[in-house]
């Protein structure tokens with residue numbers, strides 16, 4: 130954890146957890162992210178919003194090098210997490226993705242038991258020494274994901290047998306189990322009904338006490354409900370970023386204003 134902070138006008142500013150500088154992303158010749166600079170605060174929720182195709186998911190994926198898995202994708206610029214450039218050749222992307230976990234649009238539990246879904250990461254990363262420790266990590270992760278009471282009597286049952294909302298919370302438990310510092314969420318509620326969505330949003334609000342969360346969402350209401358900071362993207366540009374309340378009530382750029390008032394998107 131980065132503990133340094135400074136105080137300005139009585140407001141405490143923590144050191145940013147993530148600093149992106151002059152980030153460009155290309156898919157072949159297509160310039161999908163253009164010169165993006167952003168600082169992401171620790172232990173808070175930052176929402177990425179903007180019209181379809183503006184580059185929200187592409188930029189999100191630069192934060193744990195998920196774009197490395199796309200052949201035609203090229204990333205330029207620097208992304209520092211706790212001051213370390215994650216694109217440095219000495220960074221192991223597998224370790225990076227344990228530190229910067231990800232939850233996807235569609236819940237994607239492994240075709241294994243609920244227990245195994247959560248135990249898999251700690252096991253392959255060698256985080257526990259014995260079965261008792263692994264059991265403890267599995268139960269703690271399910272508790273943090275708000276799923277323990279619903280599944281504690283059926284840990285051997287298949288993860289895919291849960292409801293969609295429970296599956297998404299299982300995927301969040303799986304991400305938490307390897308003790309990440311950052312959790313990236315790419316439209317985590319888009320496949321869920323309103324009740325399951327509300328539960329996941331409540332969970333996101335609880336998780337920000339311990340994790341830095343970045344969420345891509347199509348729902349401005351969701352961004353307003355769950356995030357403290359909001360970044361608006363348009364045609365590959367980061368148009369503006371600020372306190373969520375300011376972005377929604379007093380946007381500085383006409384494009385942001387047009388988007389939040391429903392004039393395009």
Ligand SMILES: Nc1ncnc2c1ncn2[C@@H]1O[C@H](COP(=O)(O)OP(=O)(O)OP(=O)(O)O)[C@@H](O)[C@H]1O
Nearest residue numbers: 156159161179180181182183184185186187188199
């Ligand atoms: N794998 C890919 N190969 C080629 N082009 C891609 C790929 N993924 C995304 N793009 C293009 O990059 C641009 C940004 O896409 P991206 O999915 O990041 O936008 P988005 O804002 O997340 O959109 P949506 O809200 O619709 O999910 C789009 O023009 C898209 O067509």
